[in-house]
Amino acid sequence: MITFYPGPSKVYPQVADYAAEAIRTGLTSLNHRSPGFMEIVRETIHLLHQKLDIPADYHMAFVSSATECWEIVAQSLTAAGSTHPYTGAFGKKWMEYAHRIISPTSAPADTLCLVQNETSTGAQIPMDDLADYRQTFEGLIAVDAVSSMAGIRLDWQRADVWFASVQKCFGLPAGLAVLVYSPAALKRAQAIGERNHYNSLLFIHENFSAYQTPYTPNGLGIYCLMRVLQQVAPIAEIDARTRRRAADWYGFFDQGLPGAPGAFRPLINDSAKRSDTVIAIEGSETDIKALKLAAQQAGITLGNGYGDWKNTTFRIANFPAITDDEVDQLRRFLHTYRTGQ
Numbered sequence: 001m002i003t004f005y006p007g008p009s010k011v012y013p014q015v016a017d018y019a020a021e022a023i024r025t026g027l028t029s030l031n032h033r034s035p036g037f038m039e040i041v042r043e044t045i046h047l048l049h050q051k052l053d054i055p056a057d058y059h060m061a062f063v064s065s066a067t068e069c070w071e072i073v074a075q076s077l078t079a080a081g082s083t084h085p086y087t088g089a090f091g092k093k094w095m096e097y098a099h100r101i102i103s104p105t106s107a108p109a110d111t112l113c114l115v116q117n118e119t120s121t122g123a124q125i126p127m128d129d130l131a132d133y134r135q136t137f138e139g140l141i142a143v144d145a146v147s148s149m150a151g152i153r154l155d156w157q158r159a160d161v162w163f164a165s166v167q168k169c170f171g172l173p174a175g176l177a178v179l180v181y182s183p184a185a186l187k188r189a190q191a192i193g194e195r196n197h198y199n200s201l202l203f204i205h206e207n208f209s210a211y212q213t214p215y216t217p218n219g220l221g222i223y224c225l226m227r228v229l230q231q232v233a234p235i236a237e238i239d240a241r242t243r244r245r246a247a248d249w250y251g252f253f254d255q256g257l258p259g260a261p262g263a264f265r266p267l268i269n270d271s272a273k274r275s276d277t278v279i280a281i282e283g284s285e286t287d288i289k290a291l292k293l294a295a296q297q298a299g300i301t302l303g304n305g306y307g308d309w310k311n312t313t314f315r316i317a318n319f320p321a322i323t324d325d326e327v328d329q330l331r332r333f334l335h336t337y338r339t340g341q
């Protein structure tokens with residue numbers, strides 16, 4: 001069975017060995033304040049800076065999920081309020097969580113919350129648009145890059161906070177998230193001085209400055225992240241491959257399937273806003289259902305639609321752990337599927 005589900009998604013097969021290694025060598029039984037464990041945290045942060053090209057002065061911490069990051073942004077980094085120009089289900093959910101913590105008021109927002117890659121619809125905010133936000137918005141910019149970080153190159157300086165959980169482009173099991181924050185974000189956290197939660201950013205920051213965590217961390221996840229980062233190519237190479245494969249997918253579906261003209265087409269029309277990492281394809285409920293079933297029978301799992309698009313789209317993850325060979329298999333399947341109809 002091969003899977004194109006956009007999260008949880010295909011895990012790098014090597015992770016099975018990395019996990020066994022972590023347990024066999026006793027890493028998972030190490031005290032998280034011991035030098036051996038702290039060295040793994042230090043090395044993982046170092047590799048993230050190096051492989052993803054994260055600016056040296058941006059800080060980093062590990063938490064448990066992207067959802068937790070939504071709350072951290074609201075509780076520790078937002079003073080007056082946050083604004084959420086969302087385009088899909090994840091952006092909307094983020095707004096709902098944030099507004100439960102800091103109710104919207106008539107005061108201008110001091111935090112702009114953007115979902116760089118809206119996994120539910122396959123729409124993305126291109127880096128040029130992020131630059132426009134940077135120019136026009138005076139406050140802090142926080143970016144959910146859950147389904148794009150480690151899959152495409154990000155212009156880190158164009159936002160203050162970036163986060164991603166690892167079960168998408170990092171090709172790892174869920175339960176760990178990477179939180180990246182700028183010196184300006186830290187300054188904001190210090191000005192607000194929020195220390196009411198176990199995951200208040202100031203606590204997290206103080207602990208991570210010593211390669212420690214406020215609570216017992218997901219050591220297994222951190223170790224596997226370190227091993228995956230050692231294995232993957234630098235982000236420039238990954239970015240080029242992701243974009244090439246995305247262009248191929250959009251080219252394929254833009255043409256329309258000869259056996260079924262107009263049956264399946266990209267959900268997002270504006271090619272500049274189409275995601276490189278999550279390809280969402282729209283069709284009638286009947287066509288989508290038949291295609292997904294046939295794919296399943298051929299040993300291929302396609303991603304279901306999400307939220308409002310649950311039954312009228314399917315999604316194809318274009319994540320780095322998915323091999324070119326697997327992409328070819330899906331292409332061949334779609335080719336015979338359309339000509340066989």
Ligand SMILES: *Cc1c(COP(=O)(O)O)cnc(C)c1O
Nearest residue numbers: 007065066067090119146147165
């Ligand atoms: C998957 C996803 C999330 C949720 O991540 P969790 O690890 O479940 O908290 C948030 N935002 C986007 C864009 C996602 O794709």
